[in-house]
Amino acid sequence: MAEIKDDGKLAWILRSGWKGCCPRCGKGRMFASWLKIAPECGECGLDYRFASPDDGPAFFSLCIVAFPLTFLVVWFQVAVEPPMWVHLFTSVPLMMAGCLLPLRPIKGWLVASQYVNRAQEAGTEKLWARLHNQASGNAFGD
Numbered sequence: 001m002a003e004i005k006d007d008g009k010l011a012w013i014l015r016s017g018w019k020g021c022c023p024r025c026g027k028g029r030m031f032a033s034w035l036k037i038a039p040e041c042g043e044c045g046l047d048y049r050f051a052s053p054d055d056g057p058a059f060f061s062l063c064i065v066a067f068p069l070t071f072l073v074v075w076f077q078v079a080v081e082p083p084m085w086v087h088l089f090t091s092v093p094l095m096m097a098g099c100l101l102p103l104r105p106i107k108g109w110l111v112a113s114q115y116v117n118r119a120q121e122a123g124t125e126k127l128w129a130r131l132h133n134q135a136s137g138n139a140f141g142d
């Protein structure tokens with residue numbers, strides 16, 4: 001199987017993660033529901049058991065979105081000094097959306113990058129070998 005260039009990899013990871021589609025064929029769906037990874041790809045049969053992003057999505061969501069938003073909210077409080085009820089209608093929904101909305105694309109990116117970079121954890125080598133032996137309809141070509 002030919003290795004694709006790093007920038008091609010990144011574009012592929014971003015695309016399949018953002019759309020929540022299969023990192024191998026790019027057609028099937030990665031998610032069974034909002035944040036639940038499907039057992040396998042409906043198009044090419046990729047087994048998603050390799051996917052183990054664990055707390056990654058929550059961690060990245062916190063770092064990328066929640067911390068900057070917290071600074072924004074604190075700035076809003078210091079600069080404008082709004083009454084507390086204003087925060088109920090501005091800061092609270094903003095923080096909720098800011099923490100929840102990025103979870104799915106981030107999870108998709110982590111799973112896609114696990115597949116593309118073949119991130120291995122101890123004990124999954126056999127599963128990986130099996131997955132790549134049956135990878136005939138590979139999106140990257142052989």
Ligand SMILES: [Zn+2]
Nearest residue numbers: 022025041044
């Ligand atoms: Zn697929």
